[in-house]
């Protein structure tokens with residue numbers, strides 16, 4: 385597929401699917417000033433969005449197939465059980481997914497909606513264009529006549545597009561993606577979701593529940609998780625002309641029980657100076673110093689539900705696996 389120009393673009397392949405939006409939404413997350421600011425914090429950190437260039441998206445797909453990465457399989461199994469019920473509760477709706485990735489699990493919902501209500505409309509929002517192309521293939525393989533709209537962009541730019549869609553909507557956020565957000569990011573997302581949806585619309589969210597350290601650390605310390613974390617540096621080298629040497633870093637992923645979250649870091653294995661050419665920014669890293677690359681919050685059903693209710697989302701129903709390690713929660717936006 386031909387590349388289009390960042391900032392303009394609308395790409396259509398035949399009449400099957402359309403992907404709109406910029407490849408490089410620099411004005412938002414891939415912003416050099418934001419990167420410099422977060423790398424200057426203590427501890428230093430980079431936004432987890434840097435996991436998701438083309439390589440990172442491929443690695444995430446591979447991670448989902450890792451034996452110890454229980455999240456994908458568990459959520460898929462729950463969805464297989466409850467997709468029909470969800471379609472029954474919401475009635476016919478426009479499905480809009482945030483951070484869709486390859487939308488493999490979403491095909492279960494699309495099939496259930498198609499069986500219950502006929503052809504369904506679906507829009508996927510993701511920061512990475514190539515994964516949206518794969519999402520289109522997955523979705524169209526189960527529902528060839530469906531209109532697939534891909535929006536390359538952030539959750540916020542995607543939600544701004546959603547605002548213009550008419551009719552009842554089901555907003556979807558799977559894969560415990562919401563757990564990757566820091567409090568300010570989550571607040572932004574929920575405020576945008578609230579203002580883009582209308583009274584009575586639904587929100588389906590997958591959340592990982594708190595569990596024993598052994599299982600958590602196994603999920604985030606397998607070979608693919610290690611590679612994906614190190615590739616964040618490659619992304620920064622490519623996008624900003626940084627000179628990170630991957631072999632001078634070590635992957636660390638630990639369970640922070642106090643904050644109920646997993647934390648992934650890159651640890652510098654030597655004293656070194658990093659230069660980020662395009663941003664004219666240099667900084668010194670000491671041996672053993674950590675850069676926080678991702679958080680993965682582990683929550684409780686009631687706590688999560690109470691938090692969403694503060695934004696107007698009322699819990700409708702939830703489903704878990706037998707071990708109660710993962711939950712899919714359905715909310716409804718109620719204006720009071």
Ligand SMILES: C[S@@+](CC[C@H](N)C(=O)[O-])C[C@H]1O[C@@H](n2cnc3c(N)ncnc32)[C@H](O)[C@@H]1O
Pocket residue numbers: 413432433436441444482483484485486487489509510511512515537538539540557558559560561
């Ligand atoms: C944890 S993966 C989940 C993928 C998929 N929902 C699943 O359950 O398998 C997160 C997805 O969100 C996308 N993403 C991450 N940060 C984003 C952002 N700020 N705005 C839009 N998409 C984002 C990534 O490209 C990735 O596909």
